[in-house]
């Protein structure tokens with residue numbers, strides 16, 4: 001199994017999940033600005049949308065979209081003896097995990113963070129996205145009050161996606177990570193050894209690919 005990822009991009013969530021689960025997955029770095037693999041292969045020949053994450057199964061099948069990729073990785077981990085990263089279907093925790101995956105993907109990632117970090121996004125779009133971010137993070141903060149994780153009592157795919165989003169939020173200078181409920185969560189997520197390993201790996205790669 002291969003994961004196409006770009007340093008510090010949203011594929012960080014899948015990378016983090018891989019480290020949390022101990023799955024054996026080949027990590028293939030992609031330059032999003034050049035749409036190129038480190039080997040010089042055109043990334044658009046692999047994935048025509050030109051976006052990460054992309055998961056390639058051993059039979060050659062490709063899967064894109066954070067939410068789908070994270071769930072597929074969690075199911076694979078469960079089949080290989082590391083259950084719990086995606087709560088069992090039919091449970092309240094499962095429903096809520098999908099709910100938060102969707103909220104993070106649509107409300108935080110696409111509506112706020114993607115435009116804010118897009119070089120060619122018009123200034124007005126960036127400013128509007130930035131103005132929406134605190135409200136979205138307040139929703140997350142209120143969910144996290146009195147909870148250690150977004151759903152259930154352990155780290156799941158939703159926490160992996162949120163961990164990446166909060167890492168980017170830290171760079172926005174909006175102060176959203178100081179929100180009550182969010183700061184304690186962010187502190188303990190950042191302290192997870194897997195997060196530190198993932199961040200160190202991707203920050204190094206980011207520098208070397210710049």
Ligand SMILES: N[C@@H](CCC(=O)N[C@@H](CS)C(=O)NCC(=O)O)C(=O)O
Pocket residue numbers: 009010011032050051052053064065066067105114
């Ligand atoms: N709808 C996709 C969006 C993924 C996405 O936005 N990936 C960004 C990195 S965070 C990307 O590949 N950007 C390059 C581009 O859009 O050309 C998903 O949910 O996975």
